Each structure stands twice: as C-alpha cells, then as structure tokens.
Amino acid sequence: MTTLVTGAAGFIGFHVARALLARGETVIGLDNFTPYYDVRLKEARAADLRARAGYSEVRLDLTDAGGVLDLFATHRPGLVVHLAAQAGVRYSLENPRAYLDSNLIGFFNVLEGCRAHPPGHLVYASTSSVYGANTAQPFSPHHGADHPMTLYAATKRANEMMAHAQAHLYGLPCTGLRFFTVYGPWGRPDMALFRFTRAMLAGEPIQVFNAGRMARDFTYIDDIVAGVLAIADRPPAPVAAPVPAVADRAAPLDPATSPVAPFAVHNIGSGRPVALLDCIALLERALGVEAIKDLRPMQPGDVPETWADVTDLTATTGCAPQTPLETGIARFVAWYLDYHGDPRGPEPGAADRP
Incomplete structure (x- = not known):
C-alpha cells in the first residue's frame, strides 16, 4: 500500500515515515x-528518509490546492497520515x-484530495491543546473540547470538526489523534526539552513558567509512532444509520465517536503527568549540568x-x-550530543553534518 505522510521532514512525520x-x-x-x-534539521531528516x-519525496505547500489534487491523482494513496501543520x-x-x-486551508486541501481520490483511512494530527479550559482530569476524548485558549488549539479543533463533516458527507474514515507533549531524538528546537538542553549546555538560564508549578504528560516519540500506526490499521467502521431524531436520543452525542460518520478521536499520551521541575531534574542528571532557572509567570494561553x-x-x-521519562530523556540527550556536539568538549563529526 502507498501511504502519503504530510510533514514528513517534521519531527513526528519523520519518525512515522521511517516506521512505515x-x-x-x-x-x-x-x-x-x-x-x-x-531548515538544516529538516533537510537532515529528509536525507535519512x-x-x-520505498521512499519518494514531494516538496509542496499544502496551500497549493491544484498541486495537492495532482498529488492525490498521481499516487492514489491507500492511507493518508496528515502530520503537516x-x-x-x-x-x-x-x-x-x-x-x-497551514492548519485550515492546508487541511481543507488534504480533505479535498481525499474526496477526489478516497484513501481507506485519513489519520491526522490534533493536539492536547484542544482541551483548553477543561479542568476535569485526566483529559478524555469523551469530554467536550470547545474552549480552546490559543488560535493554534482552535485550528486543530476546527480540523476535527471539518474531518467529521467530510466523513459524514463522503464516507471517508477519519481519525484524529490528540498528541501530548511529544519529545525525543530529532525533536523540534522550539520545544522545551530541546531549548532547556541547549541553554544548559551553554551555561545560560532556562525560562521556567508559572514558577515551575506545571505538569506535562510527556510522551516519547516511539510511543507516539506505535499509536499512530496501530490506529492507522484500524479505520472507524462505516455508519449506515440515519441521523437519530432528537426525541430518540437517550443522551448527548459522544465527542469521541459519531453516530453518523466513520469518525473517531483518540488521545496519545503517556497517561502519567510529570512535574516540570522533576523533568528538569532528570535532564540535569542526564547532562551532568545544574540548570539556572529563570522563574517566570504563566504565559498567555498556557495551562x-x-x-x-x-x-x-x-x-x-x-x-x-x-x-519512562528518565529513559526517554537519556535517549534524547544522547542524540542531541551526537548530532549537535557538546560545547563542553570535542564535537566528533559535527563539522560534517548538515
């Protein structure tokens, strides 16, 4: 089967493509x-792929509607894993x-490609950020997610609703995956673990928001990939029943599934929130460096x-x-030092890397 992976030079897309x-x-x-x-990090991932x-690369912006339709017409993917955003x-x-x-127009163009040349399953990235102002813990896909606190979260929630509409109208099996704080080798430089590592090795302070009174469901990249592939192999079943009359509804509709569409939403997380300061302590141990903490107030839109x-x-x-987080951080640090070199000592092979 041919699989289209969008965002293949990105962090999660790269790992998913390698696993496929x-x-x-x-x-x-x-x-x-x-x-x-x-972009050099993306180019290095792309070179690996x-x-x-079995790998073919396409350089294309998803806002190019004609280009996306041509791509679907040429390759007719049986599975689409949409991770570009x-x-x-x-x-x-x-x-x-x-x-x-990217997140609205680009996603719409992917949906149009799927409508014109239907795959067996569209799996797409959502985010834990859609839970927004929810306070019920742990976050469940059966809870509502209608109070996003950033535009990023709002666009991802919109993706879920757009996918549901297409699944209902055209019978396209769609599954949204709400990722929780993904980390690991080849990670994005803007993510906390990467930023902390870079600053600590340089002897610079790390910004710790809400004075460290934060906890995150850190999820190692291999666990994310395993979940993506397992879900990809299990598209939601077709739904033949008509829309139920209001009087026949025994309870409110379940946000995680649908009575009128082959549609589902899942969380992929570790299920084990870890205090941010405990995460920093594990990073200190792995690097052998004590962090200089610059304690800041909570950022807008954060939880x-x-x-x-x-x-x-x-x-x-x-x-x-x-x-376990300790294992995942150790693997991340090992990759970071191998790829970027250690400023505290020699940088074996670093000059030859992209």
Whole structure:
C-alpha cells in the first residue's frame, strides 16, 4: 500500500515515515520545508528518509490546492497520515495567519484530495491543546473540547470538526489523534526539552513558567509512532444509520465517536503527568549540568497541567505508551550530543553534518 505522510521532514512525520518504511510500505513524503525553525534539521531528516527503499519525496505547500489534487491523482494513496501543520502554541500569538494558512486551508486541501481520490483511512494530527479550559482530569476524548485558549488549539479543533463533516458527507474514515507533549531524538528546537538542553549546555538560564508549578504528560516519540500506526490499521467502521431524531436520543452525542460518520478521536499520551521541575531534574542528571532557572509567570494561553486518558487507545489497539521519562530523556540527550556536539568538549563529526 502507498501511504502519503504530510510533514514528513517534521519531527513526528519523520519518525512515522521511517516506521512505515521499516514495515515494507511505499511512502510518499510531502513537506514544504518552511523555515519556522532551522531548515538544516529538516533537510537532515529528509536525507535519512531518501536513503531508505520505498521512499519518494514531494516538496509542496499544502496551500497549493491544484498541486495537492495532482498529488492525490498521481499516487492514489491507500492511507493518508496528515502530520503537516504550523505547530507551536506560543508562535500562534506572534504569527496567527500562518496557522490559518497551514492548519485550515492546508487541511481543507488534504480533505479535498481525499474526496477526489478516497484513501481507506485519513489519520491526522490534533493536539492536547484542544482541551483548553477543561479542568476535569485526566483529559478524555469523551469530554467536550470547545474552549480552546490559543488560535493554534482552535485550528486543530476546527480540523476535527471539518474531518467529521467530510466523513459524514463522503464516507471517508477519519481519525484524529490528540498528541501530548511529544519529545525525543530529532525533536523540534522550539520545544522545551530541546531549548532547556541547549541553554544548559551553554551555561545560560532556562525560562521556567508559572514558577515551575506545571505538569506535562510527556510522551516519547516511539510511543507516539506505535499509536499512530496501530490506529492507522484500524479505520472507524462505516455508519449506515440515519441521523437519530432528537426525541430518540437517550443522551448527548459522544465527542469521541459519531453516530453518523466513520469518525473517531483518540488521545496519545503517556497517561502519567510529570512535574516540570522533576523533568528538569532528570535532564540535569542526564547532562551532568545544574540548570539556572529563570522563574517566570504563566504565559498567555498556557495551562498548568496536561494528563491523557488513553483508555480508548489501549482498548482499540492494545497499544499503551511505555517509555519512562528518565529513559526517554537519556535517549534524547544522547542524540542531541551526537548530532549537535557538546560545547563542553570535542564535537566528533559535527563539522560534517548538515
């Protein structure tokens, strides 16, 4: 089967594409190599993928509607894993239009490609940020997610509703995946673990918001990939029943599923929130460096804690994230020092890297 992976030069897309190739699939990797962060890292990921059998690269911006339709017409993917997006909660406060272009127009063009040349399943990235002002913990896909606190979160929630509409109208099986604080090798430089590592090695302070009174459901990249592939293999079943009359509805509709569309939403997280200061302590141990903490107030749009309920993910796929944070941080640090070099000592091979 041919699989289209959008955002293939991005953090999660790169790892998903590698895993699909490892199990023998043909992968079309799409990316526009936007300079949101250092493009050299994206080029290094792309070079790794191009060296693997079964991979083809397409450089295309998803806002190019004609180009996207041509791509679908040429390759007729049986599975679409849509991971391309303008990421980052904080950047949405600085450049909101980038989120409208990539996350709304780009996603619509992917849906149009799927409508014209239907795959067996569209799996797309959502985010834990959609839970926004929710206070019920752990966050469950059966809870409402109608109070986003950033434009980034609002665009991702809109993606879920757009997918539901297309699933209902055209019978396209769609599954949204709400990722929780993904980290690991090849991660994005704007993410906290990456920023902390870079600053600590340079002897610079790290910004710790809400004076460290934060907790996150840190999820290692391998656990994310395992969940994506397991869900990709299990598209929601077709729905033949008509829309129920209001009088026949025994209870409000479940936000995680649909009575009128082959549609589902799942969390992928560790299910184990960790205090931010405890995470920093693990990073200090892995690096052998004590962090200089610059304690700051809470940022606009941020939340004090995230915690994923992964009951549905495990029940549907048998998949349960397993990587302890200590193990994941050690692997990330090992990759970081290998790829970027250690400013405290020699940088073996760093000059030869992109």
